Amino acid sequence: MGLAYRYTFQRRLPYLLLAPSVIVLLALISYPLAFALRNSFWFWNLQMGPAPLYYSGLDNYRMVFQVTPFAVALKNTLLLGFLGTFAQFWFGMGIALLLHTHLRGMGLMRAALIMPTTLAPVVAGFLFRYLLEPKGGLLPWLLAGIGFPVPPQGFLGNANTALFSIGLVDTWQWTPFFAIVLYAGLLSINEEIKEAAQVDGATQWRMFWSITLPLLRPIAAFLVMIRFMQLFNSFDLVFVLTSGGPGTASRTLSFNLYREGLVNYNIGTTAAMTWIVVIIVSVIINLYLFFIYRKREW
Amino acid sequence: MRRWGRRDKIAIYALMALVMIFFLGPIFWFILLAFRHPSEAYTLPPQLFFEPYLGNFGDTFVDPGNNAPQLLSSVIVSSGATLLSLPFALAAAYALSRFAVRGKEFIMNWYISLLIAPPIVFVIPYFILMSRIGWAGTYQAMIVTLQTLAIPFSVWLLKSFMDEVPLDLEEAAWVDGAGRFAAFIRIIIPLALPGIIVTSMFTFVFSWNNVIFPLALSKQSTTTLPVGTISFFASTGVYWGHIAATAVVAMLPPMIIFLLLGRYVVRGLTFGAVKG
Numbered sequence: 409m410g411l412a413y414r415y416t417f418q419r420r421l422p423y424l425l426l427a428p429s430v431i432v433l434l435a436l437i438s439y440p441l442a443f444a445l446r447n448s449f450w451f452w453n454l455q456m457g458p459a460p461l462y463y464s465g466l467d468n469y470r471m472v473f474q475v476t477p478f479a480v481a482l483k484n485t486l487l488l489g490f491l492g493t494f495a496q497f498w499f500g501m502g503i504a505l506l507l508h509t510h511l512r513g514m515g516l517m518r519a520a521l522i523m524p525t526t527l528a529p530v531v532a533g534f535l536f537r538y539l540l541e542p543k544g545g546l547l548p549w550l551l552a553g554i555g556f557p558v559p560p561q562g563f564l565g566n567a568n569t570a571l572f573s574i575g576l577v578d579t580w581q582w583t584p585f586f587a588i589v590l591y592a593g594l595l596s597i598n599e600e601i602k603e604a605a606q607v608d609g610a611t612q613w614r615m616f617w618s619i620t621l622p623l624l625r626p627i628a629a630f631l632v633m634i635r636f637m638q639l640f641n642s643f644d645l646v647f648v649l650t651s652g653g654p655g656t657a658s659r660t661l662s663f664n665l666y667r668e669g670l671v672n673y674n675i676g677t678t679a680a681m682t683w684i685v686v687i688i689v690s691v692i693i694n695l696y697l698f699f700i701y702r703k704r705e706w
Numbered sequence: 707m708r709r710w711g712r713r714d715k716i717a718i719y720a721l722m723a724l725v726m727i728f729f730l731g732p733i734f735w736f737i738l739l740a741f742r743h744p745s746e747a748y749t750l751p752p753q754l755f756f757e758p759y760l761g762n763f764g765d766t767f768v769d770p771g772n773n774a775p776q777l778l779s780s781v782i783v784s785s786g787a788t789l790l791s792l793p794f795a796l797a798a799a800y801a802l803s804r805f806a807v808r809g810k811e812f813i814m815n816w817y818i819s820l821l822i823a824p825p826i827v828f829v830i831p832y833f834i835l836m837s838r839i840g841w842a843g844t845y846q847a848m849i850v851t852l853q854t855l856a857i858p859f860s861v862w863l864l865k866s867f868m869d870e871v872p873l874d875l876e877e878a879a880w881v882d883g884a885g886r887f888a889a890f891i892r893i894i895i896p897l898a899l900p901g902i903i904v905t906s907m908f909t910f911v912f913s914w915n916n917v918i919f920p921l922a923l924s925k926q927s928t929t930t931l932p933v934g935t936i937s938f939f940a941s942t943g944v945y946w947g948h949i950a951a952t953a954v955v956a957m958l959p960p961m962i963i964f965l966l967l968g969r970y971v972v973r974g975l976t977f978g979a980v981k982g
């Protein structure tokens with residue numbers, strides 16, 4: 409083998425190694441996106457035929473807003489994303505600080521704490537659907553016992569509490585994730601910095617805000633991005649807990665897509681909605697990468 | 707290290723006790739449900755001690771045992787997705803870990819954006835595609851489409867492990883006359899083996915817990931266990947005993963795997979971004 413050949417080969421090798429995964433992934437995502445783009449301009453209900461029926465221009469895009477509760481779903485999705493991420497981050501941070509006291513038994517508790525996160529979201533949904541049963545569920549019984557007003561249809565059947573309950577179940581499942589990762593972050597902070605600040609007379613509170621939190625920022629930014637998007641995609645929990653109801657009170661964008669596509673079989677409208685969602689998601693991810701996450705090194 | 711006063715300690719342990727009850731209580735309560743007689747699912751005030759009843763597991767996994775095949779499906783789909791993703795991910799992770807690839811940051815961001823994109827967006831077109839190519843309801847339909855999650859995840863996590871294999875060892879092998887490939891097989895693979903195993907375990911769990919793909923792409927005979935639990939929400943009533951029995955079996959493999967993973971849990975859950 410000639411030297412020149414070896415040199416070119418060496419230079420191309422990383423791209424040859426990346427190619428298989430990139431090609432497979434491109435194929436796997438370009439088909440759905442192209443499929444959705446093409447069919448978003450066609451009228452097609454799967455119950456009426458296995459192929460698109462007629463060209464309908466921008467009708468499908470209009471239908472997304474007029475026939476499906478898209479605006480409500482978008483509002484619910486963003487509300488779930490922001491409130492859920494916020495609650496999980498701070499609740500998790502609190503637990504991480506408790507773990508960081510290093511009192512006896514904390515190691516064992518940290519290991520046990522991750523259990524909710526290991527569950528399939530559907531299973532977590534069932535856990536709480538059972539706990540929240542309006543008649544015979546443990547939580548309404550306990551809450552009614554301490555005089556908390558329990559809606560007669562149950563928390564999942566009430567339009568004011570359904571979305572909140574989904575957020576609570578997700579928070580139950582993913583707060584341990586924040587707690588354990590933020591705890592790992594706390595361990596990586598050099599104690600000497602804090603000791604120096606303490607010598608300079610900084611209070612615990614001041615040290616947390618001025619030293620701990622800024623040093624955790626890269627980890628926090630990453631966690632918040634992942635969790636916000638996972639909440640934004642919420643489907644499993646919605647499916648098991650409320651099916652988006654009552655009415656459309658807890659419908660999310662993913663559940664709206666599922667209903668329109670795999671229940672009503674309106675492939676055209678679903679395709680249009682797919683592209684609207686893809687654009688929203690791309691904007692969110694790119695804004696995030698651009699403003700908050702860009703200083704990270706791989 | 708700070709020293710805590712007696713009163714601080716009591717307060718910390720009290721808070722921690724509340725935290726543990728809040729996070730583990732629901733799981734415990736649901737496991738008990740699996741061992742309750744169906745007639746006692748709604749007994750209030752709650753009974754902590756009762757005669758354990760195994761009929762729920764019997765009904766779902768032995769006789770008639772409609773859920774037993776779902777257990778097998780879950781194993782096939784999750785192992786299949788994991789095994790298929792490995793060669794693709796190993797090659798890509800090696801390239802990103804060892805070479806100055808142009809646009810590395812962009813490629814890494816691209817992988818992660820697939821990982822956090824809404825899967826339902828892809829699933830509905832796949833549903834149509836699979837019936838067109840005759841794969842409707844097959845295992846391979848689920849295994850192949852799950853790669854949209856399995857490959858990006860594995861690339862990220864494997865890269866973090868390969869970054870830790872010292873370059874010196876690999877260079878020493880080249881000096882000894884081994885080619886890139888030989889060095890990869892003889893040095894990188896063995897030294898990154900714990901990382902490869904950890905990555906496989908995580909991919910297995912994520913595939914196991916996934917519901918959207920099998921929900922849309924499986925048929926009754928190929929559906930997975932988590933999807934199987936949903937079918938009990940029949941119009942004839944909710945069979946809580948059966949749901950709990952299947953859900954408890956479905957939650958065991960992920961729990962056991964996470965316990966085995968120990969200190970790698972943080973790294974896996976953050977796709978390798980936080981070493982833990």
